[in-house]
Amino acid sequence: MPDNEDKAVATFIANLAQQGIDAAVEGPSVVYSMVVVAGGLVGQTIPTAVSISELSAWPAVPPHWIHFPASVKFVRTNPDPSDCLPGWLRHSREIGTWSADQTPVVRWLAHVRGVVAEASS
DSSP: OOHHHHHHHHHHHHHHHHTTOOEEEETTEEEEEEEOOSSTTTTOEEEEEEEGGGGTTTTTSOOOEEEEETTSOBSSOOEEOTTOOTTEEEEEOOOOOOOTTSOHHHHHHHHHHHHHTTBOO
16 A cells, blocks of 8 residues: 555544444455444444545545445445455445535545445345
């Protein structure tokens, strides 16, 4: 990893830790788990990930793709296996306006929670 990626990944992992979420680098991804708070999987703990390559500008710029195990299904999505761990798919989701006046990791986690709330199984 280039130095800027190392720093961005370390910052992302530290930011998650500040929210009580453990994360670790696994292959091309940073993997962490979160409890689903709405939707068809509510109450379940779901692993999710983001590509290390997408974190190079963190926290100034959010990642675009959200990774889930292929067993997490969505009614509407555009799955792609690129840059994922084996058995995982990434899903393209726009986060909207990325504002510096809000805590980046809190916004990111809210975004991921909103996406996983759309999961059908």
